[in-house]
Amino acid sequence: MRLHRLTLRDVKGVRERTVDFPDRGVLVIEGPNEIGKTTLLDGFDALLMLKATSKAAAVRALAPVDRDVAPFVEAELTIGGQRVRYAKRWLRTPSTTLDILGARPEHLTGDAAQQRLDAMVEQHLDRTLWDALRLTQTGDGSVAPLVSSAVLTAALDTAAGAQQHADGADALLDKVAAEVALYFTATGRATGVYREALTRHTEAQDAVAEAHRRLEEGAALLERLGQARERAAATDSEVGQAAERLAAAERVAGQTEAVATAHEVALERLAHAQDRQRLTRRALRQREALVAEREECSRELQQARHGNRADLEAAEEQAQALLMAEAAAEAAATKVEEAADDVAAARADADHLAAVRELEVRRDVLDRAEELIKAVCAARGVVAAQEGSGGPPVGGELARRVRALQDRLDAMTLQHDGATPSVEVEAWDSVVEVDTGDQTAVNSVRPGERVRVQASHDTTVEVPGHARIRVRLHEEARHRVAEIDRLRVELRHTLTELNCADVDEVDALVETAEAARTRLREATRDVEALLRPWGSTVTAEAVAGVLPRRLVEEVEQARSRVAHGLAARRAGRELPVDDARARVAVRVAEGALRDARERHQRARDALARRRADVATLTTRLDRAEGHIAAQQDRVRALQTQLVAAREDASDEVLAEQVGRCAAEVGDWTRAVHEAAEAMAAANVEGARAELRSARHQHTLASRAREDAHAELNQIKGQVEMAAGEGRQELYDLAVAHLDDAERDLRAIDRRARAARHLHATLNRHRDNAHRAYVRPYTHALEELGRQVYGSGFAVTVDEDLSLSARTLGGVTVPFAELSGGAKEQLGILARLAVARLVDPTQGVPVVIDDALGYSDPQRLQQMGAVLGSATEGSADMQVILLTCTPERYATIPDVHTVRLTA
Amino acid sequence: MxxxxxxxxxxxxxxxxxxxxxxxxxxxxxxxxxxxxxxxxxxxxxxxxxxxxxxxxxxxxxxxxxxxxxxxxxxxxxxxxxxxxxxxxxxxxxxxxxxxxxxxxxxxxxxxxxxxxxxxxxxxxxxxxxxxxxxxxxxxxxxxxxxxxxxxxxxxxxxxxxxxxxxxxxxxxxxxxxxxxxxxxxxxxxxxxxxxxxxxxxxxxxxxxxxxxxxxxxxxxxxxxxxxxxxxxxxxxxxxxxxxxxxxxxxxxxVARWTYLALARRVDSEDDLEALDRELGLLPGKERTVLRLGLRGTLGLAQHARLEEILERHADLLAALHRPEQHNDVVLVDDDDLGELGLGGFLASALEEIRGEAAAASGPPSEQEAFRPGLPDDEASARDALSLLYRLTRGGSR
Missing domain, CATH: 3.60.21.10 (Metallo-dependent phosphatases)
Known part of the structure; x- marks a missing residue:
């Protein structure tokens, strides 16, 4: 559709307006707000949509509010290749006219005109496209979904090279998706009947495995049963063989038993005979031993009695020797005591000498300390007196400051006196009063006196009643006087503080104080040097001026020791002249003491040996006496025992019994030999060994048989139990269930895979189709957009051809999040792209109503260039821009402009 | 006696x-x-x-x-x-x-x-x-x-x-x-x-x-x-x-109540499927019949879907419907069924890809092989996916 001319009369606020549209290119309709730009489009819409006879609200809205007139719209347009002029008047005297222009003109009115145009619109105007290509003031720039535009769809299909769009595809995809959802979750895991079938199949497999295991277990049991039976049979056979061997051995053993019994009897008799022989021999030996013992005891008694007598004599001699040894030991002890006394006396002498020496030393120290302490106290008294005078402590610095003050005062005074005049007053006949101002000079000069005063201050010379002469100091002299006064006051104050009359006194005071301090330091140093060995406490006491108590105590202690030593000395003993001789005397006395002690020790050792000898001999004598008494008792007892034994059996009888028993043993020994020979001939031991072996073998075989049969019975029981469980049937049933589960699963698996396969393939093709379908549109849009935004511009187009995102410089932003200006720009570009794609004969004008208000100047310029390029050349496109700010589109080349005025 | x-x-x-x-x-x-x-x-x-x-x-x-x-x-x-x-x-x-x-x-x-x-x-x-x-x-x-x-x-x-x-x-x-x-x-x-x-x-x-x-x-x-x-x-x-x-x-x-029945049939057409459906329907005592069914033939996608539906329905009635691999060989041919679905756009290209994958499938997965669930997508899953696509596109479901 192309719009060529549009006329509105009495439509809303427009009285009369006609706009001519160029067939192609950009038309800018500019005018201020409320001039009726949008009304132009509303009027055209009403022309196409609203019947002339309609009384609908939309029709009534067309009428001006202030005038009772009939709205009229006329448009000249080309639609479906046919140029027509179409006009309608509404409300009052409604009318519709259609003029078909061209080679075969027609003029239609009323319903005929309406119907004809409706048919043309229905056939040739893509309403979706018409709506989509209008960017209105109220929109956000987005393009209405264009997927239902048949014109655009056909254009895109053509551009894509094939028919990509498929009718009913969505419904089919929904069905396929529903089919897939029967079997799979969104993440592709099995669900529903598919999962149930898988689970059932797995459980059936597990059940078969378990049943098979039980079956195999049964088979293993059978195998064990067979083996157990074989073992039981083998043990049965072994028991039989062992029983046969045992029976044979028992037969042979029975035959040899008589010989064995005879041998055993002979052995038993022999044993009895040997027992009797041992008894008789023992009785004889005991008799002989008794006699011998009695003889031995008698002999020992005689020997003991003889030995005892010699020991008694020796004991007498040892007692004498013991007494002598005791006397010698006692004498040696006395010598030791005497020597010890000598050592003690010598040591006392040495100690006494040492105490005297110590007393002298300490007393000397004490004396020196007393002197030094007195010096310290004296110096400290001087210092304290100086410091306690009430003034500040007099030091060198203060003295220097006082001296400096005095010097400065003297200098200032001298300078002032030199600089001030001296006034000589001579009184002739009356008293002349002189006031020098400092109260120091003469006040009155008697007549005839001549006084010379120094005018160091303002000075007044007055002759009372006659004249008064004032000598005034100049300003500098006044300052000097003031300074002299100040110095004088300061000096006086300082001296007062120091309690001194003048500077010389101060100097003398300082000198005295320094001398006292020097003496105090020296005395203190000497005290510290003297008393340092006695420790810090003693030193501190002395420095403080106190005679250290410890020093005094130590002198007293030393004095006490000397007195004690004198008292303790042995009377009449001569005191050594010095320490060396005292030490020699001590060593001599100690050597004598060691000798005495050694002699005493030897005497004690000899005494001990004597005593030991006496004790040994005494003990031996006691033991010998006891032994003699015991031997006497023993001899008597043995004699009594021998007499009693001989009364039972004499020595001769005993000897005869021994001989008889020996003969019996010889007889039975021979009998045993004979029986043993008989046994050897019969091989009794061999028969017995065979019997034992056969019995042992039979026992072992019997046990083995019992074990084998026990095992057999046990396995039989297990087999019976296993057989009763029906393991084969359960296995068969499990296999049948597994087969059924597998059949079921196979069928469901086929359906599930088919659904998945179909779903995947359809979706893949749909995606491919979508990409191919939107590609021309995307391409056209990006081509335009890159003129505005540069090469980094791209768009994402949805299946319904709406814009979902814009990419710029690698950054993708959803369309909804773009700024208003960007949305408008994209909206215009999208409409231009669509307009370029569709068939020009089926296309519609692109209408942009009051847009780009939010675009910056650079973007406006770029958009202008795009609008110009989109419509230039072969592009058969009609673009209508409505605006109240025409400068927005000033950069569009070759633009047509219609200016609306009131 | x-x-x-x-x-x-x-x-x-x-x-x-x-x-x-x-x-x-x-x-x-x-x-x-x-x-x-x-x-x-x-x-x-x-x-x-x-x-x-x-x-x-x-x-x-x-x-x-x-x-x-x-x-x-x-x-x-x-x-x-x-x-x-x-x-x-x-x-x-x-x-x-x-x-x-x-x-x-x-x-x-x-x-x-x-x-x-x-x-x-x-x-x-x-x-x-x-x-x-x-x-x-x-x-x-x-x-x-x-x-x-x-x-x-x-x-x-x-x-x-x-x-x-x-x-x-x-x-x-x-x-x-x-x-x-x-x-x-x-x-x-x-x-x-x-x-x-x-x-x-x-x-x-x-x-x-x-x-x-x-x-x-x-x-x-x-x-x-x-x-x-x-x-x-x-x-x-x-x-x-x-x-x-x-x-x-x-x-x-x-004295028996149960029946072990083995059938071997060819299925190459709608008529074959009808006959099979009829024959299975007429079986007496289905709940006590263990049927081993061997099918061989060539079927299109729609026919195959029909076969699956027939077998699924009768399997619910029979004690068991056993189809061992060695007795079954039904080849799925690429016919016009899918074309009739009128899939366009990316659906058409997806369909072509799956058809290509399915064509490489050698047959149903062998039951002799160790079964492992959840294998990655392959020719077998492609064939099943094709069948699923057919059913879902026609509005059916399993």
């Missing part, structure tokens, strides 16, 4: 192609047929029932199975003689020696667990040839004959051999190393030493080598290979004069 000859009850048998529900019903049917046999024996005035082996499917049965079998036997109104066969032999773990069976066996039921002659009534002797183990080293029937006294049976005494196993006339396969020799039996019959041979092991009712040597067959079918399963034999036996054959009259009686 009149006896009822039956064998191969195979109680406790399972079949992997049966769904659990059908398996349960078939298990029940194997004890129910015992009751019907008892009723038939009573109705026919039989003196006794001999079961010539394989009363049980095997020896390791659940107590429930054994008790239910004994309960059914308890309701048989005539004496019953059970012979251990190769499935329920007397070897270790034998069901016959289980405490449960020994304690709960009905009094009128006796186990022929010893080879040789057993007098069961006045003038009636059974010559039992039980299987003492799973792998006998000699012909048990011949062994039992050897235990007979020399010469014909006593006058007026009917001797009936009860044996089990394949006979050398029929079973020449390798696995049966010691078949039952027929010739000695024929000789014994001819000489009046025995008068009837009741055999078990063959599940089809079969006469072997002599009018008096019979396999009764299984009373309920167990496999599609069986020719005449589901019958028992009512046998009238009369001894002849000493040294001569007796007279034997054998009357097969059908």
């Amino acid at each position: 009149r006896l009822l000859h039956t064998a191969d009850w195979q109680i406790g048998m399972t079949r992997s192609y049966l769904p659990p529900e059908a398996q349960q019903r078939l298990t029940t049917a194997r004890t129910e047929v015992v009751r019907r046999i008892g009723a038939l024996a009573s109705e026919q005035g039989c003196d006794l029932v001999v079961v010539a082996g394989d009363v049980f499917e095997h020896n390791q049965l659940t107590p429930q199975t054994v008790r239910r079998a004994l309960e059914a036997l308890r309701e048989v109104p005539v004496p019953v003689y059970l012979l251990p066969g190769n499935h329920d032999h007397l070897g270790p773990m034998s069901v016959w020696s289980s405490p449960l069976l020994r304690e709960e066996l009905p009094e009128h039921v006796r186990i022929l667990d010893t080879a040789g002659v057993v007098q069961v009534a006045e003038g009636v002797e059974l010559v039992a040839a039980p299987w003492t183990g799973k792998h006998p080293v000699s012909d048990p029937v011949a062994g039992a004959l050897d235990l007979l006294p020399e010469g014909p049976s006593p006058e007026g005494t009917v001797r009936i051999v009860v044996g089990h196993g394949g006979v050398d006339l029929l079973d020449r396969d390798q696995h049966n190393t010691v078949p039952v020799a027929v010739e000695p039996l024929v000789s014994a019959l001819s000489g009046g030493r025995v008068h009837y041979v009741a055999l078990g092991d063959r599940h089809s009712c079969t006469q072997v080598g002599d009018p008096a040597i019979w396999y009764s067959g299984a009373p309920e079918p167990t496999d599609w290979r069986e020719q005449r399963p589901g019958e028992v034999l009512v046998v009238d036996v009369e001894p002849g004069p000493p040294g001569h054959r007796g007279t034997v009259e054998v009357r097969p009686q059908r």
Whole structure:
């Protein structure tokens, strides 16, 4: 559709307006707000949509509010290749006219005109496209979904090279998706009947495995049963063989038993005979031993009695020797005591000498300390007196400051006196009063006196009643006087503080104080040097001026020791002249003491040996006496025992019994030999060994048989139990269930895979189709957009051809999040792209109503260039821009402009 | 005298192609047929029932199975003689020696667990040839004959051999190393030493080598290979004069309720599909029919979808619909069905891709291969996806 001319009369606020549209290119309709730009489009819409006879609200809205007139719209347009002029008047005297222009003109009115145009619109105007290509003031720039535009769809299909769009595809995809959802979750895991079938199949497999295991277990049991039976049979056979061997051995053993019994009897008799022989021999030996013992005891008694007598004599001699040894030991002890006394006396002498020496030393120290302490106290008294005078402590610095003050005062005074005049007053006949101002000079000069005063201050010379002469100091002299006064006051104050009359006194005071301090330091140093060995406490006491108590105590202690030593000395003993001789005397006395002690020790050792000898001999004598008494008792007892034994059996009888028993043993020994020979001939031991072996073998075989049969019975029981469980049937049933589960699963698996396969393939093709379908549109849009935004511009187009995102410089932003200006720009570009794609004969004008208000100047310029390029050349496109700010589109080349005025 | 000859009850048998529900019903049917046999024996005035082996499917049965079998036997109104066969032999773990069976066996039921002659009534002797183990080293029937006294049976005494196993006339396969020799039996019959041979092991009712040597067959079918399963034999036996054959009259009686049916059909057109649907619809006793269906042919996508729908519908009715791979080869051809769907746009390109993948499919997934669920998409899933696309596009659903 192309719009060529549009006329509105009495439509809303427009009285009369006609706009001519160029067939192609950009038309800018500019005018201020409320001039009726949008009304132009509303009027055209009403022309196409609203019947002339309609009384609908939309029709009534067309009428001006202030005038009772009939709205009229006329448009000249080309639609479906046919140029027509179409006009309608509404409300009052409604009318519709259609003029078909061209080679075969027609003029239609009323319903005929309406119907004809409706048919043309229905056939040739893509309403979706018409709506989509209008960017209105109220929109956000987005393009209405264009997927239902048949014109655009056909254009895109053509551009894509094939028919990509498929009718009913969505419904089919929904069905396929529903089919897939029967079997799979969104993440592709099995669900529903598919999962149930898988689970059932797995459980059936597990059940078969378990049943098979039980079956195999049964088979293993059978195998064990067979083996157990074989073992039981083998043990049965072994028991039989062992029983046969045992029976044979028992037969042979029975035959040899008589010989064995005879041998055993002979052995038993022999044993009895040997027992009797041992008894008789023992009785004889005991008799002989008794006699011998009695003889031995008698002999020992005689020997003991003889030995005892010699020991008694020796004991007498040892007692004498013991007494002598005791006397010698006692004498040696006395010598030791005497020597010890000598050592003690010598040591006392040495100690006494040492105490005297110590007393002298300490007393000397004490004396020196007393002197030094007195010096310290004296110096400290001087210092304290100086410091306690009430003034500040007099030091060198203060003295220097006082001296400096005095010097400065003297200098200032001298300078002032030199600089001030001296006034000589001579009184002739009356008293002349002189006031020098400092109260120091003469006040009155008697007549005839001549006084010379120094005018160091303002000075007044007055002759009372006659004249008064004032000598005034100049300003500098006044300052000097003031300074002299100040110095004088300061000096006086300082001296007062120091309690001194003048500077010389101060100097003398300082000198005295320094001398006292020097003496105090020296005395203190000497005290510290003297008393340092006695420790810090003693030193501190002395420095403080106190005679250290410890020093005094130590002198007293030393004095006490000397007195004690004198008292303790042995009377009449001569005191050594010095320490060396005292030490020699001590060593001599100690050597004598060691000798005495050694002699005493030897005497004690000899005494001990004597005593030991006496004790040994005494003990031996006691033991010998006891032994003699015991031997006497023993001899008597043995004699009594021998007499009693001989009364039972004499020595001769005993000897005869021994001989008889020996003969019996010889007889039975021979009998045993004979029986043993008989046994050897019969091989009794061999028969017995065979019997034992056969019995042992039979026992072992019997046990083995019992074990084998026990095992057999046990396995039989297990087999019976296993057989009763029906393991084969359960296995068969499990296999049948597994087969059924597998059949079921196979069928469901086929359906599930088919659904998945179909779903995947359809979706893949749909995606491919979508990409191919939107590609021309995307391409056209990006081509335009890159003129505005540069090469980094791209768009994402949805299946319904709406814009979902814009990419710029690698950054993708959803369309909804773009700024208003960007949305408008994209909206215009999208409409231009669509307009370029569709068939020009089926296309519609692109209408942009009051847009780009939010675009910056650079973007406006770029958009202008795009609008110009989109419509230039072969592009058969009609673009209508409505605006109240025409400068927005000033950069569009070759633009047509219609200016609306009131 | 009149006896009822039956064998191969195979109680406790399972079949992997049966769904659990059908398996349960078939298990029940194997004890129910015992009751019907008892009723038939009573109705026919039989003196006794001999079961010539394989009363049980095997020896390791659940107590429930054994008790239910004994309960059914308890309701048989005539004496019953059970012979251990190769499935329920007397070897270790034998069901016959289980405490449960020994304690709960009905009094009128006796186990022929010893080879040789057993007098069961006045003038009636059974010559039992039980299987003492799973792998006998000699012909048990011949062994039992050897235990007979020399010469014909006593006058007026009917001797009936009860044996089990394949006979050398029929079973020449390798696995049966010691078949039952027929010739000695024929000789014994001819000489009046025995008068009837009741055999078990063959599940089809079969006469072997002599009018008096019979396999009764299984009373309920167990496999599609069986020719005449589901019958028992009512046998009238009369001894002849000493040294001569007796007279034997054998009357097969059908007792089975279940059917093992094997069908092989071609399906190449809508008509074939209609015929198949009709034929399956007309099957009697569907819930007790185990159908092995073999289909071969070439079908388009729509026809294939129709076939699947038919089979799914009938499978719900049948006890089991078994379609082993080796019996089925229905080729899915790329026809115009998909074109008629009118898919355009990317749907068309997707369809083409799936068709290309499906065309590479060699056939249905082999059931012999180890099944692994959840394999990646491949030609097989493409073929199924194609079918699914067809159904969903047409608005159908599974």
